[in-house]
Structure formats: structure tokens, C-alpha cells
Amino acid sequence: MRGADLINLTLPDEILDDVLRRVGAGAGKRDLDACALVCHRWRRLERSSRRSAKLAASGERADDVLRLVAERFPALVDVSVDERLTVGAGGAGSSGSASRSRRTVHSTSPFRRRRRLPLRTDLSVQISPFPLDQPAVDDVTERSCLTDVGLTHLAMGCKGLEKLSLIWCSAISSTGLVRIAENCKNLTSLDLQACYIGDPGLIAIGEGCKLLSNLNLRFVEGTTDEGLIGLVKNRGQSLVILSVATCVWMTDASLHAVGSHCPNLEILSLESERIQNKGVISIAKGCRLLKTLKLQCIGAGDEALDAIGSFCSLLESLSLNNFERFTDRSLSSIAKGCKNLTDLILNDCQLLTDRSLEFVARSCKKLARLKINGCRNMETAALEHIGQWCPALLELSLIYCPRIQNSAFLEIGRGCSLLKSLYLVDCSRISDDALYHIAQGCKNLTELSIRRGYEIGDKALISVAENCKSLKELTLQFCERVSDAGLAAIAESCSLQKLNLCGCQLITDSGLTALARGCPDLVFLDISALWIIGDMALAEIGEGCPKLKDITLSHCPKVTNIGLGHLVRGCLQLESCQMVYCRQITSAGVATVISSCSKLKKLVVEEWKVSERTRRRAGPVLSFLCTGL
Template sequence: MRGADLINLALPDELLDDVLRRVGVGSDGATSKRDLDACALVCRRWHRLERASRRRAKLAASGARADEVVRLVAERFPALVDVSVDERLTVGNAASGAGGASCARASRSRSRRSAQSSTPFRRRRRLPHITGLAFQTSPFPLDQPAGDDGTERNCLTDVGLAHLARGCRRLEKLSLIWCSAITSTGLVSIAENCKNLTSLDLQACYIGDQGLIAVGEGCKLLNYLNLRFVEGTTDEGLIGLVKNCGKSLVSLAIATCVWLTDASLHAVGSHCPNLETLSLESDRIQNQGIISVAKGCRLLKTLKLQCMGAGDEALDAIGSFCLLLEILSLNNFERFTDRSLSSIAKGCKNLTDLILNDCQLLTDRSLEFVARSCKKLARVKINGCQSMDTAALEHIGRWCPGLLELSLIYCPRIQNSAFLEIGRGCSLLMSLYLVDCSRISDDALCHIAQGCKNLTELSIRRGYEIGDKALISIAENCKSLRELTLQFCEKVSDVGVMAIAESCSSLRKLNLCGCQLITDSGLTAIARGCPDLVSLDISVLRVIGDMALAEIGEGCPKLKDIALSHCPAVTNVGLSHLVRGCQQLESCQMVYCKQVSSAGVATVVSSCSKLKKLLVEEWKVSERTQRRAGSILTFLCTGL
């Protein structure tokens, strides 16, 4: 600092530490790593205090020295309470979430360390300054284990997890995603040292029973547990865990744990009276397991089920005992009938969210039961329930005035008349998603537009009967529209798009992929009428050319994401105009643009300093561009 250092002289460590804890904290409680990194660079004192007060870290777990990296993190940031370790992360991905500047330094330091390989080990083992908590990855494949020749395993192991456990004893949240080398031994270290642990995510880790039992014995405050794809666990492990810490457990997720049976769910029902959220995907679970949970976990508010062996008896129990249920998701059930939802409707009056995926035996009567009894219903998603007809949606329109979100995916029997009731009765509707609903045409959307004037998000995919008439009605009535998707709506032309541009100036996301009647004129109208646009997809628009890109570059300075793949008329000239004005661009997709060359790719890379992802053909990338921006380049896979 120049001049008098008034802050450091006036503020003691305790007050400065409190200030650093509040830096960059958003409304969701998350802290900006960039702001913290900036504070750490002010002076040595701020650097020391910032290290001592850092609360969150997201680490890339792949790399030949992953254990060493985790050890250094635990030593330098002892106050960490929230740590996420993801073996799928690369340097580039870690940079976006944990300090890009640090990743750049790590990349530069890597080449320097290679050149200094003859220096003593004590100096070579030093890693770059860990400000953003983003680390380099190994050049070896992620699934390569330690070899017989002594080759070091290229991912986080129990050794690194033990370092974390001993160095960060105040740990409250730990997420281990796809950490393939972690075993029960590492989890025992966490259980013995981190007594304040409240959240544990073990997605796709091969953890055995002893690790879960140890967590149950050592972490009595645990309230969130994710066991999705944890294949090494049997009934013994989960039963041992819930017997010891089941009373504190609030959320439990289980998916494809092939050795878990109804015995585990019986233990959950017996020992987890405060459970509020249960997500369960299993082919081995039968009715009795779900009935045990329903009887023992009467505070359930969220229930997501995909259990091929369960039937109506299971949901009968849910409707009878779980009277506080708010969110219900039923997926791929072949044995559930209308009887199931009738039971839910009778008992679960607080239901707000209903998701039905591929429940083939459910008919219109199911939604009638729910609509008449569950007056708080706000979000409905129906996917692939082919036995449901127009009447199902009419019941929702008549009996659910508080509906906010409606999603219909592959519902070929629902016709336009259903949306007349939705438009009349659901004036608060804000989001509408229609995918592969072949009988829905302009009339349906006109009903929605005239009745649901608060619509902010409209997504239509493969709406082959949707055209300009619908868009004109949306533009006239829904002035607050912010997100619009019209993928492969082949009847939409410049006329409809111009109406949207003229009336919906607050539009932020627009997807026109496959709307082949749209020309430069339509996109020019969008560029001039929607200056707040941040996301634009104009892929597969074969007549779009450089004029449209020039207008977008001039009129949409806030644009962050653009997709213009399969646009044969776009050239390097159009790209240069686009990037000159869109300096905020972070993501760009432009494969199969045959008139774009390596010079155009280089122009995008050199002009967009904030670019994080560029999808392009590999042969269009020059060696210089590869050296300059290798971490953000994603190549089209053409060898499949």
C-alpha cells in the first residue's frame, strides 16, 4: 500500500478476520473465490488471515500427486468446513469454479518444473501458490490404477483423505465424486477426526460397509448422505450407519446400490424418524421396504422413487402415513396404477410438485384425483405417460389455480383443447415446456398467451405444428418473457421472431435451433430489440450469414453463450464482427461451419478474454491456437 497503512494499523486480527469472512458472500451464502484471492494478494498479513479463514474448496482429484495437493490444502487452509473433491474435474473445469488465475499459474509452473527435474527433491516437490484451490491433472487416463512397476496412482487415495481429515478437523461438508481409489480406510479417518460432519456425498465411490459403520459411530451430526452408485455397500453398512446416527439424518439418496435390500429400508424406517428427503433407485426394493419407510419416516417432504419391484401397496402406505409430503417423483413404474395416486391425493394435501416419468398404467383419473385434492399443486411434469389424454390436463386447469410450471414430454394424445382450461384457470403459470407433443398447434399457445400473461419461460422442442401465429400471440400478451426455446419448430419464420423482438425486450435466452425459415432479417430484429440477451442458439440455420452475426455483435454486448453449429453461410468475417462486440462471451459452439477456417478460430480465441469453452473441429485449430488456448478447446468426436 502507498502512504499510511491505516487499515492494518487500526484493525486487530479478529476484526480483519471477520471482514474477510464476509467478502463476496452472495445471497445464497456462497463466497466468491476471486474476491478472496484478491484479498490474499494485498499483503502478507492479509494472505495469512485469508488462509486461516477460507471456508470452502473445490479440488480436482485427478493427478499423480493428488494426495500431496490435498495435504498442502489441509495444511494451508485449516478452517475449511466445505470440501468438494471431484475426480472428473480437469484443470480448466477447476479453474472456472476455484480461481482461474491460480490455474494459469499452475500451468506455467508445470513447464518450469519439468525443466528443473534435476534439482533436489526438496525443491521440486513444492507446488504453485494455492490461492484458488485449483490444481493440475495427470496426463494419464483417469481409470489407470497403480501399476506393478511402482507407477503412482493418478487420483486421490486414502492417504490424501487421511491428510484432509487430520488437517481440517472442523469439516462439516465433504463431497467425494467418482473418487475411485477411496476405500473404507479413508472414510474411517474422516469419521475419527471430523466429528462435526453434517453432509457426506459419496457418489460413485466404491466404499465398503466398514467405512459407513465408522461414519455412523463417529459423525453423530450427519444429516445428509448421498450413496448414489456406491456399489461396495451392503445392508450391513447402511444398517450400521443409521443405527448410530439415524436420528440426525434428514436427507438420504440411494441409487444402483446392488446389494441393498428391503432390510436397509426397514432400518431407515426404524432409526430415521426425522428423515425429510428420500431418493431411491433400485431393482431389488419391494413393497415392504417402502412401507417400512412410510411408517417410520412420517416427516417425509420429498420422495423420489424408481423401484421396479414396488406397486400400489407401497404408495398406499405413503398416502396413509406421510401427510407432510410436498414433492413426489415416480419414475419408470410398471406396476403402479391409478389406485396409487388416489391414495396420495387423499393423504398428501400439501403436495406442490408431481413428476411422472414413464408410468404406463396411469390414466387421466390419476391426475383428476390429485388435482381435486391437492390445491397447492404448483409444478407438474408428465413424461412418456402415454395412457394420459387431454382430460388429464383439463383437470389440472380446472382445479389447480396456483400452477406455476407445466412440463409435457412425449404426450402424443394431449390436444389443443386441454390448454383452453389451463389458460382459463392457471393465470399464474410462469414456465411451460412442450417436447414431442405432436397434436399441439398454434391454438394451444394462443390459449396460454391470452390467459397466462405472467409467462416468463416457454420451451418447445419438435413442435412441428407451432408457427408464427403462436409467437405473435405470445409477444402481444407475455411482455415478461425471458427465455424462449423453439427447437425444430419448422413453421416459425421471421414474422414470429420479429414480433418477439418488438415486444419482449427483456428476453435473455433464445434458442432457434433448426428453425430453418429464419433469415438474417429475423436475427437482426432480435439483435436490435433484445439488448439483454445472454444466450443464443442459432444452430442448423442454413441461410444465416455474416450480416446476422454483425448485428448480434453490435446489439447484444451481454452475450455469454452462442451456438452456431451447422451454419454453412457463416464465415470468418462474420465471426470477427461478432467477437468485436460480444466481449463477455464465455462459450461458443461452431462445428460444421464449412466457411470458418483456422483463422476464424484464432480470431475468437484472441478476441474473447473470458472464453471458457470453444467447440470446434480439431483440424481447424492451428498449433499456435492450441498452445494459447488448449485448456478451453473441446473437439468434435468424429471417430465414433
């Protein structure tokens, strides 16, 4: 329609805005970018509808970046500023599409031409005025951090802000938070990590942000108990989620205030060496609506968890980490009082025995997810109780449980027919017989992960293949007895999407050929440290797995540039590739990957294998392994 602008003359802003939202939600980034460049009106509507931004503001003009973002996108409601990100990092971590109600944008730098800002569906502004390989001197470092000035610009320009995340923003102080509290009255979520914030900042948030429901404090220095106490006294009624981790100032005084002023708290995560029984007891008595609780409190013991069991009857998820003082008595109290428990995580709880899980199994019949990590005193009977009394179990994870033997899985197979995910790491006494029991009873298994299963071999895989037809994800890391026969059985019966064969040294080209021909939906593959595979395997994968997005083939000495060429010609969706210590792959092979994979986001290789031309062409996607150490 050259010479005529019928759309702009006919459609009001409301309808055009809805059209653009549908384009962003359905057609994707490229079409939305094209729409944004049609005219000034379309660009204006695009800017006015963008809702979230992820900023890597770590440059000389970081404060100016936030000012420009606030001016151009005043409708932002979700902003994340992470000074750890460098040029190219932000974009990789952001999504390519957005929902209809929350469309986002992306740009590599707002100081480029103005029309570049609307070019993506997510905003990830990255500021780094220095070359990546040039270290910044001390005085430059002082000027390259986001300060309270930039945070003030954000507060003044985006008064509808609802979610704010500040990560490693070391130059932010209470002054910036005060400005947020004064202007952003709709703030519901505040995430502060590794920031030097003082008490006045937290107190101001409590006084000014009446809708605050989610607060995360991690490595927050410069404040004391007074700051958190002041916040919860003013805003405790609205808090639903609270996380406090690695904040050395936090004591039982803070927890007493939380227990006294946060009756509606549902999710709580605490990690501190200074917390004692008294603080946890205050939480239990005051926050009786708790549904999720994560504790890492070395100073607490049985009395603390007794209180949780007595007062928090609605608890559904419990994670206990590095407890050195509590015993079976604690889990007995939890089991008696928290019968709605569905998720239980026990990490390095050295004093627990089989009796603990017996209490839980008999009382918590809704248990769906169980993770046991490093609880050395638990033996076979612990799992037998779970198999006998927890028919709703969906996920089971055992990490470094050296005393659990095969017979435990007989009861799991018999009683937990709904099991979908099984993770076994460093369980030295588990062999093929355990997997046979699982396969016979748990036919709904979709994910199986075994790491360092030195007694697991083909017999287990053949049984899994015959019985678990829905298996989608399989990890066999350093399972040295697995060979082509087991892999071929899996490939014939299960349409895998993710497979990790790292360190399975008996696997050859034949096994991978069977895999490529039987699993066309494969998107992730790790074949690292397979010493005897060669180019034939890569050629078959390239031909048979067109959906492959992520491949790791490090420490494969027989793979050459020829096989790599066959792989990338077929796997056009490849986004990530790691191929270090492949001595027959040269700079030509690296260049082949770069030139053939238009969607590549990350390539890990030795630096000396990258030519200057390849470096200039694909610098942002290259990651180097230092081999000179």
C-alpha cells in the same frame, strides 16, 4: 504510503479479516487476489478464513495434494474431491465470488510457487502430471488415484470439516472413512459416488459423526445392507436427507432399518431394482415427516404408494420414475392423503390414465409444478382436470404425450393464470391453437420451451408476444413453421434473455436483425442449423447484444470469418461458443474468437481448424469434435 505500514500497525486481525471478507464478497476475485499478495500477514489471514475447496486430485501426488491443502487451509469446512475432473475443469465449475461467511479459494496446482495459492476466490486444486493427450499406463493409473492416506491427511488437518464429497474416488476404502469419523466430529453431509466403500466405513460414520444429517450413496460398491443398517441404527435420529441410487446391494432390509430409526427424515431418494412393496411400506410408516420423495423402484406397486398416501400427510414433492406396476389406484391414495402436494413428476408410468390426474387435481389444490413424461395413456382430459382444479400451477412440463390435444390448453389458460413456465416436447397433436389459449390466459409466462413442435408457427408466437410481455426465455427447437414474422413480434414485445432457435430453418438474417435490435439483454443464443443465415445476422447480434455470454452457431454453412469477427468485437462478455460444421469458418476465424474474447471459457470446434499457435495460446478452453467417425 511508501516506507510506512500504517494498516498492519493499526488494525487487529479481527478487523482486517472482516475487511478481507467484505472485499471477497463485494469487489470480487481480482481485488481479493491483490490483497492476498500484500504481505505474509494478509496471506495468513486469507488462508485462515477459507472455507471450501473443490479438488481434482487425479495425479501421482494426489495424496500429497490433500496433505498440503489440509496444512495450509485448516479452516476448511466443505471439501469436494472429484477424480473425473481434469486440468482446467475444476475452475470452470467454481464460482467467481463467495458469500461473506463462506469465502473460498482456487489454484491450478499447489506445487507451484507458494504465493499462487491465494490467487482466486475459490479453491479448485487440479493434479494431472501427464499431458492431456498422453494415455496413462496401468501401473501409473494405480498410483494416480487418491487413497486412504490422502483422506487421512484431510481428516487430521481439517477437523472442523462439515461437508465431504468423494466422487469416483475408486481407491478410497473403509479405512479412510474411519479416519474421517474419528476426527471430523462436526460432519453433517457425506456424499459418496462411485466409491468402493465397505460396511465398516459406513458403520464408523454412524458411530462417530453425531451431527450427520445428509447422506448420499450412489454407485457405492463393497458394502451391503449391513453397512447402511449399522449407520442408521447409530445416526438415524439426525438424518434429514437420504439418497441411495444404483447400489445393487440395497434391499428391503435397509429400508426397514431406515423406517425404524429415521423418524426425522424429510427428503428421501431411492433408486433400486430390488426394492419391493415391503421396503417402501416400512419407510412410509416410520418416516412420517417426509416432504420430498423420489422413487424409482420397478418392483414396487400400488400397495407401496397406498402406504405413502396413508402415512405421509406432509409430503410436498413426489417423483415417480419407471413404475411398471402401479395404477390409478396409487395416485388416488396419494391425492387423498397428501393434500399439501406442490410438485408431482411422473416419468414413464405406463399404466396411469386421465383418472390419476383427476384424483390429484381435485384433492391437491396447492399443486404448483407438474411434469408428465412418457405416460402414453394420458389424454386431453388429464390436463383439463388440472386447469379446472389447480389455480396455483406455476410450471407445466409435457414430454412425449402424443394423445394430448389443443383443447386441453383451453382449460389451462382459463384456470392457471399464474403459470410461468411451459415445456412441450414431442407433443405431436399440439398446434398454434394450444399456444393461443395459453397466451390469452397465462399472461405471467416467463419461460416457454417447445421442442419438435412441428405444428407450431408464427400465429402462436404473435399471440404470445401480444399477451406475455414478461417472457424472458424462449426455446423453439425444430419448430419448422416459425419464420421471421413470429420472431420479429417476439423481439418487439419481449426483452428476451435466452433464445434457442435450433433447426428453425425459415429464420433468415432479417429475423435475427429484429431480434438483435429488440433484445439487448440477450445472454444465451442458439442458432444452430439455420441454413440461410449469414454474416449480416452475426454483425447485428454483435452490435445489438453486448451482454451475450453463450452462443451456439453450429451447422450454419453461410457464416464466414467476417461475420464471426463482427460478432466477437461486440460481444466482449462471451464465455462459451460452439461452431462446428460451419464450413466457411477457418483457423483464422477460430484465432479471431480466441484473441477477441478475454472471458472465453469454452470453444467447441473441429480440431483441424485450430492452428498450433492457437492451441498453445488457448488449450484449456478448446473442446474438439471428432469429425472423422
